[in-house]
Amino acid sequence: MATQRYEVTSPDRQSQMAVPRPDGDVLSALLRDTGMTVLVMLAEKYGLRRVPGLGKAQIIERMLRRLSPEDQKRLEEELIAARYGQASIDDLLDIVLEHDAGHPAGRPRLEEMSTGDATLVEAGSRRWVYTMRGHDVVIDLAGRVLACDCAFFGFASKRQMPCKHLVTALRLVPPVYAREVLIDLAVARRFGGHGSRWNFEGHRAA
Numbered sequence: 001m002a003t004q005r006y007e008v009t010s011p012d013r014q015s016q017m018a019v020p021r022p023d024g025d026v027l028s029a030l031l032r033d034t035g036m037t038v039l040v041m042l043a044e045k046y047g048l049r050r051v052p053g054l055g056k057a058q059i060i061e062r063m064l065r066r067l068s069p070e071d072q073k074r075l076e077e078e079l080i081a082a083r084y085g086q087a088s089i090d091d092l093l094d095i096v097l098e099h100d101a102g103h104p105a106g107r108p109r110l111e112e113m114s115t116g117d118a119t120l121v122e123a124g125s126r127r128w129v130y131t132m133r134g135h136d137v138v139i140d141l142a143g144r145v146l147a148c149d150c151a152f153f154g155f156a157s158k159r160q161m162p163c164k165h166l167v168t169a170l171r172l173v174p175p176v177y178a179r180e181v182l183i184d185l186a187v188a189r190r191f192g193g194h195g196s197r198w199n200f201e202g203h204r205a206a
């Protein structure tokens, strides 16, 4: 995996939290969204000597500059687990489906669907295919593929907004797997980056 380079954040970038950015920015966005006390504690935990008088931006800059790529990855996972480790499927869906005013696709009409509409047609190792209301939905954790053949998905998948069929399928697969998908998508929505771990395929992927 390529080593990420992290840049010091400038104030004008802090106002762009909602815009998806490359993976490398996720950790800096998570750190900016972390309180001072925890930041100081984390810096020490990751082996940085405490330097009195540093401001928040300087502490973050120092962490991004001094921690090894492996430690940065670990820190990122730790921050994500702290933030979303206790979140329910519904909590995570609320984040993932947050209305995006800048995008005309809007939210999927979840009220039109129920889990009773779905038929499981294939269940493999970390892979499920459902058919519902004339559409086929694929959740493939091994291949990191999320797919549906509906028009909404084709349109909204560019913003990694799941369609109502995919949301229905996510309510049917074992929660531990649904949470794995949804945490990535929630991080992507709030902090950028992580959604690129998932390939949203607009066409039938089976």
Ligand SMILES: [Zn+2]
Binding pocket: 135, 148, 149, 150, 151, 152, 153, 163, 164, 165, 166
């Ligand atoms: Zn769909």
